[in-house]
Amino acid sequence: MAKEKTFNEFLRNSSAYLILLGLVVIFTTLTPRFLSLTNLINVFLQTSIVALLAIGQTFVMLTGGIDLSVGMVGICCGAIAAGFATGYGFGFTLGTYPALILGLLLGATLGGISGLLIVLGNFPPFVATLVMMAIAQGITLVFTQGRPIAGLPSSFIFWGSGSVGGIPMPVLLLVIGVVLAYFLLTCTSFGLYIYAIGGNKEMARLSGISARKVELGAYIISGLTAALGGLVLTGRLASAQPNVGEGLNLDSIAACVLGGTSLFGGKGNMLKTLVGALIMGALANGLNLIGVPSYPQLVIKGLVFIAAVTLYIVSSRKH
Numbered sequence: 001m002a003k004e005k006t007f008n009e010f011l012r013n014s015s016a017y018l019i020l021l022g023l024v025v026i027f028t029t030l031t032p033r034f035l036s037l038t039n040l041i042n043v044f045l046q047t048s049i050v051a052l053l054a055i056g057q058t059f060v061m062l063t064g065g066i067d068l069s070v071g072m073v074g075i076c077c078g079a080i081a082a083g084f085a086t087g088y089g090f091g092f093t094l095g096t097y098p099a100l101i102l103g104l105l106l107g108a109t110l111g112g113i114s115g116l117l118i119v120l121g122n123f124p125p126f127v128a129t130l131v132m133m134a135i136a137q138g139i140t141l142v143f144t145q146g147r148p149i150a151g152l153p154s155s156f157i158f159w160g161s162g163s164v165g166g167i168p169m170p171v172l173l174l175v176i177g178v179v180l181a182y183f184l185l186t187c188t189s190f191g192l193y194i195y196a197i198g199g200n201k202e203m204a205r206l207s208g209i210s211a212r213k214v215e216l217g218a219y220i221i222s223g224l225t226a227a228l229g230g231l232v233l234t235g236r237l238a239s240a241q242p243n244v245g246e247g248l249n250l251d252s253i254a255a256c257v258l259g260g261t262s263l264f265g266g267k268g269n270m271l272k273t274l275v276g277a278l279i280m281g282a283l284a285n286g287l288n289l290i291g292v293p294s295y296p297q298l299v300i301k302g303l304v305f306i307a308a309v310t311l312y313i314v315s316s317r318k319h
Contacts, residue, residue: 016259016275019308020282027286034286041168047281048170049236051274052229053252054259055181056111056222058273061256062185062198063215064265065118065125067222069132071248073110074230075241076136077103081231082149082240085156089143096155104227110136111223115216133249140242149240160235170232174274177225182270194218198265255280258308279308 027034053070060067081103087093094102110132117128162169185191193214196204205211229248234240259276261268283304287297 015308016272016279019258019304020275020279023279023282023286027282027289030286031289034289039285039289041171043278043281043285044171044174045168046285047277048168048174049229049233050248050251050255050280051174051277052170052177052232053226053248054255054273054277055177055270056218056225057252057256058181058259058261058268058270059185059194059218059221060125061253061261061263062194062265062268063218064198064201065215065218066129066253066263067111067114067219067226068126068129068249069110069114069136070222070226070229070252071245072133072136072140073107073223073226074228074233074248075245076110076140076230077107077227078230078234079140079144079149079240079242080106082152082156082234083143085153086149086151088149088151096153099156100159100231103231104224107223107225107227107230108220109223111219111221111226112216114223115219118219119212119215137245144240144242146242148242150238152235152238152240157235157238160232160237170236173228173232177228178270178274181221185270190214190217195266198262198267200266251280254305258305279304 024034033039053074057067057070081099083089084094084099084102085096093099114125114128114132117123117131118125121128123131159169159173164172185194193204193209196207196209197211197214201211230245233244237244255277256268256273257263257276258279259268259272259274261273261276280301283301284297287300292300
């Protein structure tokens with residue numbers, strides 16, 4: 001009985017790593033190109049946008065909430081920043097760095113509005129963030145008139161396509177983001193409060209924790225990382241594309257769940273979220289390398305997601 005409990009605990013804590021390892025073994029067997037340095041960099045590049053969004057999503061999910069707006073908030077912030085950088089829609093330019101800063105501030109603001117709807121308006125997180133998703137999409141489509149914003153300066157494009165010391169900027173930003181988020185969750189009182197609220201909100205309140213402030217902070221962080229992901233994506237595409245963010249919401253949630261973050265709050269960590277995002281990136285990359293068409297890929301991704309979640313649920317119940 002003790003051995004079974006130990007094995008189930010190992011399975012629950014290591015399922016994300018085992019799935020990633022399994023994918024690496026399978027795709028390396030099918031195509032040796034998978035483990036080439038060039039392809040591994042491509043995997044991290046494919047992963048970076050979703051992983052950046054998943055950083056903030058992890059904070060929200062640890063409180064027991066969910067943020068369905070991250071994709072459209074990111075695209076909205078990218079479009080507005082592109083407008084400031086090019087003069088589109090404003091008639092004047094601010095330059096790349098003021099535009100990027102304003103894009104980040106807009107993301108934090110939109111995330112904060114979602115948080116206020118939840119903590120003050122008592123909106124369910126699903127409803128509040130669904131509303132914010134619609135608002136962000138509406139702002140984007142009105143501002144861009146449904147058309148891409150091109151002509152970005154090279155200094156803007158650098159943040160999505162450039163590199164420092166051979167490391168692509170999206171990957172470098174992702175590493176910095178994960179390290180900062182890991183520190184915030186594990187080494188600060190705010191991080192401890194996040195876990196406490198997700199574990200038992202009422203007990204956290206009785207312990208003197210301001211649940212409203214902590215939850216609001218989580219949604220602000222989610223909006224901020226969504227904006228960062230949107231800005232990187234805009235730079236990578238060398239244009240603001242108003243219709244590319246629809247699938248990013250579910251992808252960010254999937255990355256968190258694959259990494260073992262509970263949908264009910266209180267369980268999860270940042271490193272496993274990164275592993276969850278890498279699972280998605282490795283799967284997509286490997287399927288492309290072996291020539292699987294895009295539509296069947298969706299089915300395969302869904303089956304892998306179901307298997308991963310089932311594995312986690314079964315091991316958790318036994319534990």
